[in-house]
Amino acid sequence: MLNNAADNTTTRDGYAKQYVQFEDERTRPVRDLLAAVPIAPEQTIGTAVDIGCGPGNSTGMLMARAPSAQVSGVDASADMLDAARERLPQLEFELADIAEWSVRRSDAPRYDLILANAVLQWLPDHDTLFPRLVQRLAPGGHLAVQMPDNLDEPAHRLLREIAAEAPWAERLAGVARTERFDARHYYALLAPLCARVDVWRTTYHHPLAGGPDAVVEWFKGSAMRPFLAALGSDEERAAFTARYREAIARAYPAFDNGVVLLPFPRLFIVATRG
Known part of the structure; x- marks a missing residue:
């Protein structure tokens, strides 16, 4: 699901297994x-692709939405693709970097539906990437994007603050998330290229059993990965995780039954090419 540069430790740390701990919520x-992709009754979705398909949970949703389509998946993680192939052995999955996939030759296949669920936030230069994805659409095709929009949430803010502390500051100085934008930016970027652009933001509130440990486990499958990958030893990673857990316990107090309510804002974009 991550781009290749951030995915060097995927096989070692079992990212697919970590990710699916919260599969229902994800x-x-x-x-x-x-559900918001405006497929007209007369429109045939012949080809659909799930880029950043991960372990295939989103690909299964894509098959249900476009049951007559030829569906495929793309991911930069071999570990994730192994899980996707085990889940959906009848489909074709490709190991590829999404940024490189988006700029393939002009005679590459055009798609009626491109799904990018919780992946493009890992990639830089959205002002170039998003128009390239639109170019991979057939006329009338749809680009459906969902990205976490939670960099200002305590879970992310605390990661950055702890990474700036001793003894991790020097090692983690170069770890940063790619720049993200608001709904207005993506609308302005896509509207000149598309016949229709729908942008909205939703905050989910996930009840997680297990107190602060559950919150840490959630982010070990996503936001913590670049930080942990940059640390040089298991001891460093364990110390960093313990420090993060302390901060999470204060920021996300559990109810008496041990459940933590995790707010999770997400940005959604559905763009239809004319």
Whole structure:
């Protein structure tokens, strides 16, 4: 699911296994996203691709939304693709970097539906990437994007603050998330290229059993990965995780039953090429 540069430790740390711990919660946004794709009754979705398909949970949702389509998946993680192939052995999955996939030759296949669920936030230069993805659409095709929009949430802010502390500051100085933009920016970027652009933001509130440990486990499958990958030893990673857990316990107090309510804002975009 990550781009190649951030994915060097995927096989070692079992990212696919970590990611699917919260599969129901992670799948709900893609279900909501695909429900908003305006497929007209007379429109045939012949080809559809899930870029950043991960372990295939989003690909399964794509198949349900476009049951007559030839569906495929693309991911930069071999570990994720192994999980996707095990889940959906009848489909074709390709190991590829999404940025490189988006600029393939002009005679490459055009798609009626491109799904990018919780992946493009890992990639830089959205002002170039998004128009390239639109160019991979057939006329009337749809680009459906969902990205976490939570960099200002405590879970992310605390990661950055702890990474700036001793003894990790020097090692983690170069770890930063790619720049993201608001709904207005993406609308202005896509509207000149598309016949229709729909942009919205939703905050999910996920009840996680297990107190602060559950929150840490959630982000070990996503936001923590670049930080942990940049640390040089298991001891460093364990110390960093313990420090993060302390901060999370204060920021996300559990209810008496041990449940933590995790607010999670997400940005959705559905763009239809004219």
